[in-house]
Amino acid sequence: MDAAEASMSAHAQGKFWEMHDKLFANQGALDRPALDKYAQEIGLNVAKFKADMDGHKHKPNIQTDSTRGSAVGANGTPAFFINGRVLSGAQPFEAFKTIIDEELKHADELIKKGTSMDKLYDALLDSIPKTAAAPAGGGAAAPSEHVDIDPGISPSKGPKNAVVTLMEFSDFQ
């Protein structure tokens, strides 16, 4: 929460992305002294920054954002929405490209049919296929797919005949 507040305090001084990149590069050090140090390094007015942090000036905004995220199924991070279509987790470039190309094609079709530019985004959102839409209120409760995966010889903990098996696909970077 401190880090989110720091990013919005930087945003208030026009330097959100500079702070974003600092935080991303220093994920191991996000305590308050570190945040103050980053504020100084990116050239913020540190007195103003500290006053924002001490007064939790941006906390309500962040809580609103976070609540909104939960409502549209963005319970994990990172969660992306491309014209309202959800893309969850760290995804390869191709995953973005596929959705963006589909949306570009779709937008071209709508324009050809006579949709005006100022109505285009609403029209695109209206036509999200139900299967690709973000689950309303908590994606975890309604998993979109069920798959059967061979456990093989992969590293595991707990008994082999466990009632619930949690399988993780991940990497170390």
Added chain:
Amino acid sequence: MFKQKPLSFHDKAHLASQASLAAHEQGKFWEYHDELFAHQDQIDRAGLEKHAETLKLNMAKFKSALDSGKFKAQVDAEAAVGDKVGAGGTPTFFVNGNKLVGAQPVDAFKKLIDAELAKKK
């Protein structure tokens, strides 16, 4: 259970995956997993060897596994399964086959696990 899914844009992830399986071969997968997770900025070849030393792995065996690409095929095979079941990004979790994508809060896991437990009763 851990399946390897090194992402193409994570340039060091494939070798790190192989290293974790080299540690698995010596019975220390989770110890190695935790070392890598705690030092995600040190996963070049030198870092991978340093973490193996910290865990007192047999270094000759560890290095030879990396040099020969002994676990490369296994990493590729697991990543291919990941693609097939829709685990395109990391981390992706499956609770008894039910998909959960991204870094999720504990409540998201709890819901799925409780639902699965309830089914078994």
